[in-house]
Amino acid sequence: MNFSLVLLATSPKASSSPDIMGTIQSLLGPIIGCLVMFLVIFSLSLIIWTFRDIRARTQDFVSQILATVLVALFNVGGLFIYLILRPRQTLAEIYERQLEEESLLAEMTERQTCTNCHARVESDFQVCPSCGQKLKRSCPKCERLLELRWTYCPYCASNVGSAPMPGNMPGISMQGVPPSSSLQGNPSMPVSGNRY
Ligand SMILES: [Zn+2]
Numbered sequence: 001m002n003f004s005l006v007l008l009a010t011s012p013k014a015s016s017s018p019d020i021m022g023t024i025q026s027l028l029g030p031i032i033g034c035l036v037m038f039l040v041i042f043s044l045s046l047i048i049w050t051f052r053d054i055r056a057r058t059q060d061f062v063s064q065i066l067a068t069v070l071v072a073l074f075n076v077g078g079l080f081i082y083l084i085l086r087p088r089q090t091l092a093e094i095y096e097r098q099l100e101e102e103s104l105l106a107e108m109t110e111r112q113t114c115t116n117c118h119a120r121v122e123s124d125f126q127v128c129p130s131c132g133q134k135l136k137r138s139c140p141k142c143e144r145l146l147e148l149r150w151t152y153c154p155y156c157a158s159n160v161g162s163a164p165m166p167g168n169m170p171g172i173s174m175q176g177v178p179p180s181s182s183l184q185g186n187p188s189m190p191v192s193g194n195r196y
């Protein structure tokens, strides 16, 4: 009764109780309307969010429709189920990870090791830094690095001859020998001797 007394005191003319009820009802109408509107917009945005999210995670059309329908039917409950069941990674994340793995694999295959001591060597090393094994030689004409097995330089097309086989001539012994004596000692390889 206190509430109605206050209302009576504030309003200049005395109003009856049906009048108060009417005021409350007229106030409640817009409030309920706003609430309903909020709930409708909220559930719509849940559906839109789910649709966008599932589209970022799978290209399967049936899964996309199922997830969206689930949230449309059960609202927050459906969203909860969707969050449990949705694919863990987005397609962008999967793609990124694949790229990472590929680059890692490429790096691993690119990484070369010494044929003799299996120490890690770079692709532009001429000899192994740990054991002295000959890995590459430079072209006598253009001075670019060539594989030992190459007969022709692919850069300047000059004939560089056949390289000494690693088995016949171990890289360790080659290091201490001057190039001129190695040429004289191997008359079978006149062209390869010229490369120094
Ligand atoms: Zn080595």
Ligand SMILES: [Zn+2]
Binding pocket: 139, 140, 141, 142, 143, 144, 153, 154, 155, 156, 157, 158
């Ligand atoms: Zn060359």
